[in-house]
Amino acid sequence: MVDLSVTLPGMELDNPVIPASGCFGYGREFADLYDINILGSFVFKGTTKEPRFGNPTPRIAETPSGMLNAVGLQNPGIDVVVKQLAYLNRYFRKKVIANISGFSIDEFVYCAEKLNDVEQVGIIEVNISCPNVHGGGIAFGTDAKSAAQVTKAVKAVAKKPVFIKLSPNVTDITEIAKACEDAGADGLSLINTLLGMRIDLKKRKPLLANKTGGLSGPAVFPVAVRMVYQVYEAVKIPIMGMGGVSSAKDVLEMMMAGASAVQIGAAGLKNPYIFKEIIQSLPETAEKYGIKRLKDIIGAGH
Amino acid sequence: MAEKFTVVTNINIAKDVFLMQLYGNTEKITRPGQFVHIELPGFFLRRPISVCDLNGYKMTIVYKVFGDGTQYMSTLPAGTVLDVLPGLGNGFDTEKSGARPLLIGGGVGVPPLYMLAKRLIRDGKRPAALLGFNSADDVFFKEEFERLGLKTVVATADGSMGVKGVVTDALDQFAFDYIFTCGPLPMLKAVYEKTDADGQYSFEERMGCGFGACMGCVCKTQKGYKRICKEGPVLKREEIVW
Ligand SMILES: Cc1cc2nc3c(=O)[nH]c(=O)nc-3n(C[C@H](O)[C@H](O)[C@H](O)COP(=O)(O)OP(=O)(O)OC[C@H]3O[C@@H](n4cnc5c(N)ncnc54)[C@H](O)[C@@H]3O)c2cc1C
Ligand SMILES: Cc1cc2nc3c(=O)[nH]c(=O)nc-3n(C[C@H](O)[C@H](O)[C@H](O)COP(=O)(O)O)c2cc1C
Ligand code: FES
Numbered sequence: 104m105v106d107l108s109v110t111l112p113g114m115e116l117d118n119p120v121i122p123a124s125g126c127f128g129y130g131r132e133f134a135d136l137y138d139i140n141i142l143g144s145f146v147f148k149g150t151t152k153e154p155r156f157g158n159p160t161p162r163i164a165e166t167p168s169g170m171l172n173a174v175g176l177q178n179p180g181i182d183v184v185v186k187q188l189a190y191l192n193r194y195f196r197k198k199v200i201a202n203i204s205g206f207s208i209d210e211f212v213y214c215a216e217k218l219n220d221v222e223q224v225g226i227i228e229v230n231i232s233c234p235n236v237h238g239g240g241i242a243f244g245t246d247a248k249s250a251a252q253v254t255k256a257v258k259a260v261a262k263k264p265v266f267i268k269l270s271p272n273v274t275d276i277t278e279i280a281k282a283c284e285d286a287g288a289d290g291l292s293l294i295n296t297l298l299g300m301r302i303d304l305k306k307r308k309p310l311l312a313n314k315t316g317g318l319s320g321p322a323v324f325p326v327a328v329r330m331v332y333q334v335y336e337a338v339k340i341p342i343m344g345m346g347g348v349s350s351a352k353d354v355l356e357m358m359m360a361g362a363s364a365v366q367i368g369a370a371g372l373k374n375p376y377i378f379k380e381i382i383q384s385l386p387e388t389a390e391k392y393g394i395k396r397l398k399d400i401i402g403a404g405h
Numbered sequence: 406m407a408e409k410f411t412v413v414t415n416i417n418i419a420k421d422v423f424l425m426q427l428y429g430n431t432e433k434i435t436r437p438g439q440f441v442h443i444e445l446p447g448f449f450l451r452r453p454i455s456v457c458d459l460n461g462y463k464m465t466i467v468y469k470v471f472g473d474g475t476q477y478m479s480t481l482p483a484g485t486v487l488d489v490l491p492g493l494g495n496g497f498d499t500e501k502s503g504a505r506p507l508l509i510g511g512g513v514g515v516p517p518l519y520m521l522a523k524r525l526i527r528d529g530k531r532p533a534a535l536l537g538f539n540s541a542d543d544v545f546f547k548e549e550f551e552r553l554g555l556k557t558v559v560a561t562a563d564g565s566m567g568v569k570g571v572v573t574d575a576l577d578q579f580a581f582d583y584i585f586t587c588g589p590l591p592m593l594k595a596v597y598e599k600t601d602a603d604g605q606y607s608f609e610e611r612m613g614c615g616f617g618a619c620m621g622c623v624c625k626t627q628k629g630y631k632r633i634c635k636e637g638p639v640l641k642r643e644e645i646v647w
Contacts, residue, residue, distance in 0.1 A: 125619065125620070126614075126619060128617065128618045128619075128620075132617040132618050132635075133618070148620070156623075156625070156630060157623065160610055160611065160621075160622065160623070160624065161610070161611040162611070162613075162620075162621045162622075162623075163450070163611045163612060163613045163619070163622070164611070165448065165449055165450045166449065167449075169449055170449055170613060172613060172619065174619065174620045174621060177623060177630070320449055321449075369449075369613075371618070372613045372614040372618060372619050373444070373449060373450065373451065373614075374407060375407075375614070375616060375618070376407060
């Protein structure tokens with residue numbers, strides 16, 4: 104028997120498989136297909152202080168081995184989300200990870216405070232890396248000083264462990280990672296999407312209404328593995344690794360790079376059953392590589 | 406886990422238009438106007454295509470070669486097994502129909518209206534069909550609608566078949582009390598503006614997931630935002646914001 108369990112600050116997970124923010128809604132659509140209590144946990148859609156409609160459509164474009172999205176953080180606002188979370192335990196009994204975003208430090212703080220009393224939230228993931236909103240989000244994630252400020256401000260109010268979600272759209276991700284660690288982050292999530300663009304040949308215009316969008320899916324996997332590997336060497340706090348994961352082997356590879364748990368986004372939009380398929384095939388795949396406890400391979404690639 | 410469908414036939418029925426029959430578990434398809442999301446090897450995103458007809462476990466779709474994915478689809482031989490998410494979207498609500506609904510289709514907006522016509526007839530309604538295409542080469546399913554007993558009028562932009570012009574140029578040939586329509590956005594808008602009958606309009610949007618998880622396909626409506634893949638693709642006339 105392979106032991107799939109892993110640990111994150113404040114959370115014991117049955118397995119490391121966690122659907123990523125923005126790719127799983129609040130889980131309901133998936134709960135209609137199968138029992139989602141098999142998951143380690145899940146991260147719900149990025150939430151802001153005020154409700155947001157997001158960007159105009161088209162918001163989605165296909166790419167070789169992946170996709171661009173420019174959803175732009177569509178969400179009903181933290182107050183509504185907190186109310187809705189009361190119903191979550193009807194179809195998901197484990198702890199969830201909340202994902203918050205903002206356009207000012209006050210907004211991040213507001214959202215984090217609101218989540219303090221939501222029992223089912225185990226970890227707060229702070230998205231300072233969304234490439235699809237203007238004048239916020241990513242601006243905090245591409246500058247070490249701003250990243251540290253957000254971290255410090257959220258940590259000052261949050262009663263839950265805080266993970267900072269990092270952008271890959273930077274020259275040196277380890278610099279930002281270290282700044283967040285020094286500012287008190289309990290962990291790091293990486294990577295968010297890579298900034299990209301497609302042009303419609305017939306219209307001679309960018310395909311997305313927002314012009315640019317975030318690239319995710321298998322296309323980004325090697326970039327994500329590299330960044331998790333580098334950040335693992337630079338910090339001591341735990342990492343949730345993501346970016347292009349779409350098989351049990353990818354989960355193991357991400358963990359060997361240094362991830363304590365693994366998030367999956369785009370692959371689950373293409374195949375909603377993939378979380379179940381990966382969890383089911385993890386023991387057999389691990390055995391093939393002589394792994395008895397998944398915990399043992401975290402950072403094994405170093 | 407997602408359903409496997411086997412290609413039974415895949416034939417060219419008009420310029421760049423193919424009719425594909427697939428065999429598989431169709432139980433999740435409950436309404437006309439719903440779509441299936443088809444995975445194609447070598448393409449990351451699935452392709453949304455409307456259900457055109459249903460006969461037990463046999464499903465018909467009609468698609469136009471538009472880009473690389475549909476081009477690839479057109480080459481698939483019988484026996485190919487495809488991974489499909491069936492029965493997505495709300496579909497048309499036939500219970501809301503008047504006694505004499507007019508079905509207005511443009512190009513590859515026509516296919517879902519075929520299954521709709523069959524359901525309406527089963528429900529005791531008397532539907533008629535108005536089908537718009539660019540040119541005679543593009544026309545398909547005229548006879549199929551006629552065989553169901555529908556009064557069917559074709560409009561072509563170049564006048565090479567039927568009425569010369571767009572569908573709204575032929576509206577006066579029908580007496581109707583309700584509209585079901587599917588086609589390109591400018592056509593939907595023209596129908597909306599030139600008529601005042603109640604009705605249901607089927608929209609298209611680029612999709613990430615097709616089942617409500619990514620917020621990729623959202624549009625504004627009079628009743629808040631809706632996901633075209635989940636609360637759509639069919640919107641009631643009074644919900645639409647242009
Ligand atoms: C609910 C719904 C029902 C549809 N029903 C039919 C049908 O019955 N018959 C038919 O011929 N076509 C239908 N379409 C349009 C069809 O999905 C596109 O023509 C097809 O996806 C194009 O794929 P491609 O690879 O050839 O084009 P590409 O341009 O290479 O595709 C690239 C990406 O853009 C997406 N895309 C491109 N055009 C559209 C479009 N018009 N709508 C949505 N996504 C698009 C593709 O799915 C793919 O992800 C429907 C679309 C929707 C949303
Ligand atoms: C449609 C879509 C929406 C997303 N929304 C969010 C979001 O709201 N907040 C966030 O932190 N990340 C968001 N992401 C990024 C993912 O959580 C993840 O970091 C990224 O997609 C890389 O993983 P993947 O390659 O497995 O998709 C989104 C990604 C996609 C594809
Ligand atoms: S396509 Fe993902 S929500 Fe509609």
